[in-house]
């Protein structure tokens with residue numbers, strides 16, 4: 363057991379992420395306007411079994427929602443894909459995890475997730 367923990371710890375340090383997590387959920391923009399697709403409905407946060415996502419949004423005078431805060435905790439995500447499946451506006455999707463993307467345990471905000479989302483589009 364100790365040998366396994368040692369091996370996993372070594373891989374986390376080398377790869378920057380837990381070994382069995384292969385993908386990273388990120389956010390996307392509309393190509394035409396470059397606005398973030400996320401409407402702050404919070405469905406992804408509600409469905410996430412690992413409590414890896416938190417969303418705060420407010421309703422503006424025109425009735426549209428404004429995403430005040432979108433946080434994703436890389437240390438909690440178990441790569442289940444439920445958030446991606448549940449999003450009604452295809453705002454969240456996976457990118458393959460790369461060692462230089464993030465550090466394990468890093469909490470990413472909306473801007474950082476949108477920036478990472480560029481790698482896919």
Ligand code: SF4
Nearest residue numbers: 410439440442443445
């Ligand atoms: S992939 Fe699963 S664990 Fe990761 S953020 Fe989405 S719902 Fe949560």
Ligand code: SF4
Nearest residue numbers: 400401403404406449
């Ligand atoms: S990513 Fe999708 S499911 Fe999550 S809050 Fe934004 S619009 Fe809703």
